[in-house]
Structure formats: C-alpha cells, structure tokens
Amino acid sequence: MSKKIKAAHDAPAERSAHDDHRPDVGLYIKVFAALMVLTLVTVAVSKLHLPRPQAIALGLAVALVKASLVGGIFMHLWGEKKLIHKFLYVTGAFAFLFVITMTDGALLVKKMTQRMPVADQHPDEGGEKVSVSEAVALPPPAAPAPKTAKKGKAK
Amino acid sequence: MNAIIMDNPDTHSGISNAKLGVWLFLASEVMLFATLFTSYIVLRMGATSWPWGWDALNVPLATLNTAILISSSVTIVMAYAKAYDKDKNGFQLWMAATLALSFAFLVVKAFEYGHEFKLGIAPSTSVFYAVYFTMTGLHGIHILGGIIVNTGLLYMSTKDEHWEHPLFLGRVEGAGLYWHFVDIVWIFLFPALYLL
Numbered sequence: 456m457s458k459k460i461k462a463a464h465d466a467p468a469e470r471s472a473h474d475d476h477r478p479d480v481g482l483y484i485k486v487f488a489a490l491m492v493l494t495l496v497t498v499a500v501s502k503l504h505l506p507r508p509q510a511i512a513l514g515l516a517v518a519l520v521k522a523s524l525v526g527g528i529f530m531h532l533w534g535e536k537k538l539i540h541k542f543l544y545v546t547g548a549f550a551f552l553f554v555i556t557m558t559d560g561a562l563l564v565k566k567m568t569q570r571m572p573v574a575d576q577h578p579d580e581g582g583e584k585v586s587v588s589e590a591v592a593l594p595p596p597a598a599p600a601p602k603t604a605k606k607g608k609a610k
Numbered sequence: 611m612n613a614i615i616m617d618n619p620d621t622h623s624g625i626s627n628a629k630l631g632v633w634l635f636l637a638s639e640v641m642l643f644a645t646l647f648t649s650y651i652v653l654r655m656g657a658t659s660w661p662w663g664w665d666a667l668n669v670p671l672a673t674l675n676t677a678i679l680i681s682s683s684v685t686i687v688m689a690y691a692k693a694y695d696k697d698k699n700g701f702q703l704w705m706a707a708t709l710a711l712s713f714a715f716l717v718v719k720a721f722e723y724g725h726e727f728k729l730g731i732a733p734s735t736s737v738f739y740a741v742y743f744t745m746t747g748l749h750g751i752h753i754l755g756g757i758i759v760n761t762g763l764l765y766m767s768t769k770d771e772h773w774e775h776p777l778f779l780g781r782v783e784g785a786g787l788y789w790h791f792v793d794i795v796w797i798f799l800f801p802a803l804y805l806l
Contacts (some may be wrong), residue, residue, distance in 0.1 A: 483687050487683075494673065497800075498669065501801070511806050517801070518797050525683060525790050525794050529684075536623070538630075539633050543637070547640075553645070557651070558648065561651070565655060
C-alpha cells in the first residue's frame with residue numbers, strides 16, 4: 456500500500472469527507488443578511504394587494520431564492536458531491552410529478568363540475584347561446600288563470 | 611484502489627454513510643411535505659373562497675418567527691464551523707444559541723395558537739384553518755425533533771471522548787442539515803399560509 460493511501464486510511468474518515476466544506480463565516484453572515492432582507496421584502500410586497508396570481512408568483516420566487524441560499528450555502532450543496540445532487544434531482548422530480556398530477560386532477564374536477572354554456576360544449580354545431588342551467592330549467596310557473604264569472608248551474 | 615476510496619475510505623461513494631443516510635432521510639421528508647403542499651394547493655383550488663393571511667392569522671408574530679428560524683440556521687452553521695475547528699467552547703456557545711432560538715420559536719408559536727384557540731378557532735373551523743394547523747403543527751413537531759437532537763449534541767460536546775471521536779463532526783453536520791431543512795420548509799410555509 457502506498458504512503459498516500461495509507462495516510463488516507465489512517466486519517467479520520469469523517470474529517471476527510473468534510474474537507475470540501477470548509478466553513479466560510481463571512482459568507483454565512485452575508486447570507487443571513489440577504490435572508491432577512493428577502494423576508495422583509497416578502498412581507499412588504501404582500502401589503503401591496505397585488506392580484507393573486509402575481510402575488511403567488513412573486514412570493515414563490517422569493518421563497519425559492521431564500522431556499523436556494525439556505526441549501527446552497529448553509530447545507531453546502533454548492534460544492535457537494537454529485538451523488539447527493541443526483542439524489543435531490545430524483546427526489547425533486549418525483550415531488551414535482553406528484554404535485555403536478557394532483558393539481559391537474561383538481562383542475563379537471565373543477566372543470567367537470569362547473570356549468571358550461573351549451574354553445575361551448577358543441578362549438579361545431581353552433582349550439583345556442585344558452586347556458587346549461589337555462590336549458591334544463593323548468594319553465595316559469597304559469598300565471599294563475601284569471602277568475603271568471605261563476606257559471607250558472609246547468610239545468 | 612481508486613481516488614474515490616482514497617477520499618473517504620469508509621465508503622465507495624466518497625460520502626460518509628452518516629451523511630448519505632441524513633440526505634436520504636431528508637429526501638423522504640421532502641416527499642412528506644410535498645404531499646402536504648399538494649393537499650394545500652388542491653384544497654385551495656377547490657375552495658370557493660380563501661382568506662387573506664393578514665385577516666385570518668397573526669402575520670407580525672409569524673414574521674418574528676421567520677427571523678428567529680433564519681437566525682437559528684446561522685447559529686447552527688456557526689456551531690458546525692466551531693466544531694470543524696475543534697473549538698469546544700465556541701461550539702457550545704453557538705449550539706446553546708440555536709437551542710434558545712428553537713425554544714423561542716415554539717414559545718411564539720404557542721402564543722399564536724393560544725390566541726387562536728381563545729377566539730374559538732380550531733382545525734374544524736374551516737378548510738383554511740385545518741390546513742394551517744396541520745402544516746404548522748407538523749413543522750412544530752420537526753422543531754421539537756431538532757431540539758432533542760441538538761440537546762444531545764450539546765451534552766455530548768461536554769465530554770472530551772466525543773471530540774476525539776472521528777464521527778462527531780459528521781453528527782454535527784447531519785443535525786445542521788436537518789435543521790436547515792426545517793428552516794426551508796418554513797420559508798415556503800410562511801408565504802403560503804400567511805401572505806398569499
């Protein structure tokens with residue numbers, strides 16, 4: 456066994472596994488400041504009453520940046536071994552697949568249960584512009600017949 | 611013998627078994643919270659109305675808790691830095707700070723829950739509150755788990771034999787990874803429940 460390999464065997468295993476992640480205290484402080492600022496930005500933006508889609512997109516984007524900073528710097532994912540990255544890619548792909556499938560299912564159910572105009576259901580046949588509710592609605596109750604004069608008794 | 615084995619002789623992947631185990635555990639945790647977030651999305655899409663967080667929950671307290679949790683992420687990574695340098699006192703100081711912040715988070719959360727219960731709000735009040743209590747409750751349980759692990763590490767650090775153990779630094783890093791994951795979950799929970 457060569458001297459280099461023997462040295463690797465004699466060295467504490469955990470220490471050699473951590474040599475890639477030499478702590479950088481200055482960077483940690485900068486990330487901490489960035490996370491605090493981004494938190495305040497998220498809260499401030501939520502007070503602006505943006506339309507829901509824009510607000511959700513913005514909130515999600517800021518949360519993703521914050522999560523990336525924590526994962527990349529604090530969890531040392533930047534510079535981590537590729538095997539860990541592969542684990543996370545697979546996990547992320549399955550989580551994404553799960554979220555998309557379920558969300559798509561929820562959208563489908565919503566579409567199936569909401570009332571659609573007849574014309575939208577049969578566009579090729581030029582259906583009438585009458586909603587389903589109107590099409591299946593019962594006719595309005597007939598107005599009460601006007602009272603007529605009592606007929607005389609039949610003789 | 612190839613270079614990978616030379617990097618870390620106890621594995622064939624170049625990654626210690628403990629670290630690999632923690633990452634696999636975190637992958638399963640990602641799926642757990644993915645199911646909860648999916649439930650949140652589906653229930654929200656199916657709801658006829660969804661309250662604005664500022665009206666339904668205590669946003670200032672939740673913002674304070676966010677700041678507390680982010681701070682605790684920094685203190686635990688500082689504890690790791692001190693453990694890396696074999697600085698026993700520094701490690702104990704930063705780990706104690708992490709524990710103090712963890713308890714502070716739970717105390718603030720308890721105030722928030724207490725105020726809601728006083729108003730008669732419970733998980734059965736509405737779909738929104740059912741989702742809110744389930745997700746924040748599970749997150750709170752994860753905080754408790756982290757407190758137990760970090761307390762154990764703080765206790766272990768008082769004994770010199772652990773500092774001489776080659777696996778001690780890996781344990782500190784594993785606990786840190788878990789704690790950062792809990793922080794990331796809150797980073798998404800906070801806007802999803804309180805702000806959007």
